[in-house]
Amino acid sequence: MEINLNKITRNRKCIFLAYDQGLEHGPTDFNDKNVDPKYVLDIAAKGRYNAVILQKGIAEKYYKPYKKKVPLILKLNGKTRLLKGDPVSTQVCSVKKAIELGASAVGYTIYIGSEHEPEMFSQFKKIEEEAHANGLPVVMWAYPRGAVVKNELGRDILAYAARIGLELGADIIKLKYNGRINDLKWIIKSAGKAKVVIAGGSKVSEKELLKETREVIRAGASGLAIGRNIWQSDNPLERTKKLKEIIWEK
Numbered sequence: 001m002e003i004n005l006n007k008i009t010r011n012r013k014c015i016f017l018a019y020d021q022g023l024e025h026g027p028t029d030f031n032d033k034n035v036d037p038k039y040v041l042d043i044a045a046k047g048r049y050n051a052v053i054l055q056k057g058i059a060e061k062y063y064k065p066y067k068k069k070v071p072l073i074l075k076l077n078g079k080t081r082l083l084k085g086d087p088v089s090t091q092v093c094s095v096k097k098a099i100e101l102g103a104s105a106v107g108y109t110i111y112i113g114s115e116h117e118p119e120m121f122s123q124f125k126k127i128e129e130e131a132h133a134n135g136l137p138v139v140m141w142a143y144p145r146g147a148v149v150k151n152e153l154g155r156d157i158l159a160y161a162a163r164i165g166l167e168l169g170a171d172i173i174k175l176k177y178n179g180r181i182n183d184l185k186w187i188i189k190s191a192g193k194a195k196v197v198i199a200g201g202s203k204v205s206e207k208e209l210l211k212e213t214r215e216v217i218r219a220g221a222s223g224l225a226i227g228r229n230i231w232q233s234d235n236p237l238e239r240t241k242k243l244k245e246i247i248w249e250k
């Protein structure tokens with residue numbers, strides 16, 4: 001079944017604003033302004049993002065006034081950066097709850113190659129089937145990570161991650177960019193009909209960010225799922241505009 005992505009894409013392209021770093025990294029990512037979810041939701045609404053990505057708690061307490069302004073991708077699993085060993089991201093929210101909160105899609109991270117991969121596969125199966133039965137698109141964060149993964153940004157392991165997203169039923173696969181456009185072309189080909197969006201990563205210069213965005217769009221990516229490089233920037237809306245011009249090739 002092909003799922004309708006119109007609520008979270010425009011002309012098959014998209015830019016999502018990620019704000020789940022409070023769980024994944026902790027408030028060290030934040031300053032006095034962006035520690036307030038309202039500040040980031042305002043950027044998402046004013047910048048006309050195709051969706052904002054939140055965990056359940058933030059969605060419950062802050063999303064209601066933004067419901068008509070920006071679609072929500074609710075992240076259904078997560079982990080902290082405190083645990084050692086092979087990573088596992090545990091389900092912390094149900095599809096049912098995501099629907100109640102007004103989500104237009106759900107998100108789930110799989111650490112490809114982690115010793116806990118089977119557990120994440122089996123949770124993903126359940127949420128993917130339930131989300132699709134309710135017409136909700138599924139976004140997979142496909143991150144190769146764990147002791148057996150020697151290079152998280154290698155071409156073949158990223159292509160494997162992309163393919164796993166396709167095989168397991170993700171509609172959109174979120175991947176990291178390794179800076180090599182030809183690698184990304186192959187990685188995107190491996191994702192087949194599933195769309196690929198690129199994660200932002202830690203803060204880089206605007207020049208670097210725009211250059212990388214040009215490259216990933218040229219390689220065939222559908223867009224970005226970006227966080228820190230927007231809400232840590234001094235000019236988030238101007239920067240958003242520049243990224244959108246590249247993504248929609250204006």
Ligand code: FBP
Nearest residue numbers: 018020021024199200201226227228
């Ligand atoms: P950024 O643009 O800030 O990197 O956000 C993208 C994202 O995927 C977030 O959704 C998530 O919190 C974070 O990166 C996880 O990245 P990592 O596991 O590499 O720290």
